[in-house]
Amino acid sequence: MLKEISRKNAVHIMLVYTGGCNGCDIEVVNAVMSPFYDMEQYKVMLTWNPREADILAVTGPVTKKFEKALKEIYEAIPEPKLVAAIGTCAITGGPYANLGGDLGSSDQIIGGVAKVIPVDANIPGCPPRPEDILQAVASVIPLLAGKR
């Protein structure tokens, strides 16, 4: 009971960077933590502990090396949880996923996050602007409440 109330009043985002270029990663940190956009004022926090997270934000294409770790992190987050794929890379694998022409797909990269874990929200952009991230988070919070 107490746990439910407290979780509803503070949304924790766990940011996992699975091998993109860092652009998306920094824009998320910028949107949440930096005093300019400051999502923390809406009680949205960043965390690196899966057990206290509500939303898993993944940036970058999933590399093969990261697959296991990402699954484990996803498993460790308590229900209800949401997954947001942030940036073109996290949605489709971006420029890295496809070698193009006869070369086919990359040896190092699986592709978008959806190939590994179920995704609830896609935020496109390379990288998405912090405003977009703010808007996206604002729009998924009701989803989280609904899941509860």
Add this chain to the structure above:
Amino acid sequence: MADTDRKERAEVEVPLGIVHSALLEPFRTRLFVDDEMVVDAEITYDTAHRGIERIMEGMPVQKGLILTERICGICSHIHIWNGTRMVERGLGIEVPQRAHYIRVIGAELERLHSHLLFFGHAFEILGHETFSMRAFMIREPVQNMLFVLSGNRVHYTIPVLGGIRPRCDIDKQKKQTLLSMLATLEESLIQFRDRTLNDSLIVSRVRDIGYLSKEDAVKYGALGPNMRASGIAYDWRMDVSEYRDNFDFEIAVSDGGMVVDRVAVRVAECIESISIIRQALETLPDEEPVNVSFELGPMEYQVSYNEAARGEIYDSCALDDNGRILSYQNRTPTMSSLSAMEVACIGDHLTDATITIASCDPCLTCTNRMTVIDEARGREYILEPEELRRLARRRG
């Protein structure tokens, strides 16, 4: 660095990563700790390997150069600039002076935002939220300046073969906007410098830790500000003609080799960058920013160096008859700077080790590399220090 004895003697091993709040990026640090003191450290990074050099093979060169920008979201401009310079030199393409100036402005803005991100990150690790937030707050106008200059906050794609993209050209109004933004930025940066470097709390926390001697800096190949903080006065900007011939600037050096020196060098560099940007804006030559009359063709193997925010960046490539990339190679500074940090943590208190590692400003997106293709066994892996040693032992 790899002394098996010391590792075995260590009481406790403290693994950090691959996902850890103090590291932000996926790399794994193993600290071997004896009574709270770090006796050995080992850093592995291999999770973010994307095989960009491989993807670029066979691509038309213009497309490949845009992809170089996606190597890193912090120092994106320097990758595409260095690649473009290299191809321009190889094919003998003339570049208008105005384009050089605007490219330099892009690179210096990038250095500013990269260093400010470093301060934000480093002070966050120290637990000094106020200064960390301050750094992020100062960084925001820099991002806005990049936005004004190019229309994007992160991947700005300013250079194109023969000059710069017309959307990044600086007209009268843009110049005024940028100059006034620059003045405000300079004011807040100078305040930030005076407060940070005189703040007893911050200084007491970063002084006397993470010592990297000049010899070790050379031996392990620390680069950029890390090298300059250990007393080696070299900066590629002294040799890159775009900088050397057009602007006056000084190279920040410090002899201490401690974490505090690495911070101080970067603070000084920020102030220098502002002066370079101002010089470039004020003396911007009046001409067409891009030369479109050139032919793509075969290019011999070329190399190019430049100074990224974190140190030396090296690119090399060759083109075939149709202007497609035959092979592309890119080497970035973090790899060797990070291995220097393995040495610098030794002898520190455990709690100081993360700030020491962070003080080389690691950026892992470009560093994941050295894939070994073992065709006989049909597998591919990234060479880690452990394996390197194993291979070495097998040889011996």
